[in-house]
Amino acid sequence: MAKNRFHDGAGPSQRQLRVGELIRRTLSEVLARGDVHDPDLNRLSITVGEVRTSPDLRVATAFVLPLGGKGQDEVLGLLARNKAELRRLVAKKLTLKFSPELRFRLDETFDRMDDTRRMFDQAAVRRDLDQ
Template sequence: MAKNRFHDGAGPSQRQLRVGELIRRTLSDVLNRGDIHDPDLNRLSITVGEVRTSPDLKVATAYVLPLGGQGQEDVLKLLARNKSELRRAVSKNLTLKFSPDLRFRLDETFDQLDETRRLFADETVKRDVAHSDDDDDDYQDED
């Protein structure tokens, strides 16, 4: 049985990355233009941060976030409700044997960035980072 590349530590292939980025751009364009026949979805501004594809390119998971982060669960429901129309719109720009099944998840990287900024603003962390920089200077002096 073949191993899933994401679980064996190898990471995605160049083809997976290329196809994922093409799907991300296409999905973003479709959502921004309001090409979907759902007024509830078209009135929202949705950011597509990343798309990850399975090794066989049959499943594409889009990480999305509504503008301002409000109504996240509603956005996921609207995207799921319009999944087949979104899939058709995306597949028009792909030259793949199969049109990938689209799945939608919340993009939590923005929350992680906020937490990282908060940590770096903490006085204890600033002091530790400054101390670490001093240690690096000591190592460079030894060369």
């Protein structure tokens, strides 16, 4: 039985990274142009920070964040509601054997960066770094 690459400590393959980036760019373009037939979704600016694919490329998880970080739950709901159309639009632009199932998660990268900055601003941490 083949091992799952995510469970043996290895990172994603070059193919997964390449396909994830292609999907990220395509999904970003589709959302920016307002190609979806949902006016509620089209009125929002959504950043697609990263797309991670499963080893078999059948599932793509897009990490998204609304502009300004406001209305995160609404954005996830709208994307989920329109995921079939988004999948079709992305698949039409890419030449993949399978159209991956799209999943959406909040991109927490910026929150983690803010937490890290706050940690480095603490007097005790600065003192330890200066030594």
